[in-house]
Amino acid sequence: MILDILYLLYFMFYFPVLVLRGRWHKGFAARFGFLPASLVQDLAAGKNIWVHAVSVGEVGAVEEVVRGLRSRYPDGRVVLSVTTKAGHAFARSKYPVGVTVIWAPLDLSRVVRRYVAVIRPLVYVAVETELWPHLFESLAQAAVPVVIINARISDKAYPRYRAARLWIRPMLRMVALVCAQSALDAERFIALGAGQDRVKVVGNVKFDVASPLPGFDMPASRRAFGVGSHDTVWVGASTHPGEEAVILDAFTALRARFPRLRLVLAPRHPQRAAGVCRVVKAQGHLPVLLTRLEGRTLGADDVLVIDAIGHLMQLYRVADVVFMGKSLGLPRRGGQNPIEPAACGKPVIVGPFMENFRDVIRLFRMAGAVVELGQARGLCGAVEDILTHPDKAAGLSARARVVVDQNRGAAQRTVDMIAGLAFRRWA
DSSP states (O other): OHHHHHHHHHHHHHHHHHHHTTOOOTTHHHHTTOOOHHHHHHHHTSOEEEEEOOSHHHHHHTHHHHHHHHHHOTTSEEEEEEOSHHHHHHHHHHOSSSEEEEEOOOSOHHHHHHHHHHHOEEEEEEESSOOOHHHHHHHHHTTOOEEEEEEOOOTTTHHHHHHTHHHHHHHHHTOSEEEESSHHHHHHHHHHTOOGGGEEEOOOGGGGOOOOOTTOOHHHHHHHTTOOTTOEEEEEEEEOTTHHHHHHHHHHHHHTTOTTEEEEEEESSGGGHHHHHHHHHHTTOEEEEGGGOTTOOOOTTEEEEOOSSSOHHHHHHHOSEEEESSOSOSSOOSOOOOHHHHHTTOOEEEOSOOGGGHHHHHHHHHTTOOEEOSSGGGHHHHHHHHHHOHHHHHHHHHHHHHHHHHTTTHHHHHHHHHHHHHHHHHO
16 A cells, blocks of 8 residues: 555556656556456457567567467467557567557556456566566456566666565565576566575577578668668667767768768667757758658668667678677666677677666677677777678677577577476366
């Protein structure tokens, strides 16, 4: 009851922020438990595995796990709950059939009880570190096993979790299985209260990202992004505020030597596209939104700005070099996922702040499969070095692909462990 009151008070104060930032949406009614009758009837008609992924990154990470569960239980259904608008849209586009995408409930006791009663899941699967006391309690009361997959606790977050461990420990005691990304993550979950026999080091499911498919049409994909057949493509991927200006400075300096270089900026949050366009204009270039490209080919002064979700993997496949955002510390830091461009065989550059992918970057670093900047102003030189030395770029790409291939399999191991918990309830 106390938590319910605190949640409601927080929401009342936060509501104007949601509206002003454009984050309020019609799905919020469902998050309060007002589920459409058609959805309730649909969920009641089958056996459900509930998977929760917060936003775009988690939805993408869990793709092979979802596919594995659907293959293992063809008569069942995966119910994928998502928190953000971008994540919801991405999930709907990624799973047009076979997966029911819903809005995640707010952690109010009455709301989560309704969700659990409606979905009646055989197992509940949370991606990474999603701990919700009322939801976990409702699942425990319904005897639904709780699994945390791709589980991780970042260096930045761990001190806060330790400070709150008296509150976190009861939740972790209700978790049937923690599938940790690394031994360090496993140690941290155990230290916070998870039962040692329930924590397994499974690996990072993000390594199971799909590689380029046979028959991939490169010319058609390049045309889709306005790239000419002789152009060189630099993708600034998942960028955050402040990083676009640094990338544009480097692009301006490089154009004299590489006149066919084309820049594509894909902000981590596509709703920032208008702001990114203003930065592009201020730097003396012409921004072109992907949704308004309309079949044109990018010119020397153009910069393509991605203002829609679901295009990154295709972009990586046409890129010649990729810079991963949120890694320059301007002001956001921690890094974004470098595995996807590596799996596509592209040379990858990252900034000095990759804490959120510490184990991934360590593997790439040990293999000599990534370019790490010591500071933001080194970006221009790093891109120039890759473009000037194709043999070096090819070596980076080949070694990165090897790292990805050697670390695949976590998704299948995760599915096997989930199946071990769900099997007894499936009959």
